[in-house]
Amino acid sequence: xxxxxxxxxxxxxxxxxxxxxxxxxxxxxxxxxxxxxxxxxxxxxxxxxxxxxxxxxxxxxxxxxxxxxxx
Numbered sequence: 709x710x711x712x713x714x715x716x717x718x719x720x721x722x723x724x725x726x727x728x729x730x731x732x733x734x735x736x737x738x739x740x741x742x743x744x745x746x747x748x749x750x751x752x753x754x755x756x757x758x759x760x761x762x763x764x765x766x767x768x769x770x771x772x773x774x775x776x777x778x779x
Contacts, residue, residue, distance in 0.1 A: 748769040748770060748771050749769075749771070749775075749779070751768070751769050752765050752769045752771055752775075752776050752779060753779055755768065755769075756776070756779060762776050762777060
């Protein structure tokens with residue numbers, strides 16, 4: 709194997725590893741975001757059952773008025 713071929717193979721391996729790390733980090737971030745959203749929905753449902761106004765629930769959870777009204 710020539711030195712240039714070896715360097716190319718190493719470069720490709722490094723790029724794949726970096727892409728894998730980036731994809732993993734994005735997956736973790738997306739999972740956390742989805743979990744936070746689901747928790748906000750759950751909290752909004754509980755506050756609705758407790759009789760809080762839609763506006764108060766929106767302020768407390770960060771959800772939109774439309775999202776809360778559609779629960």
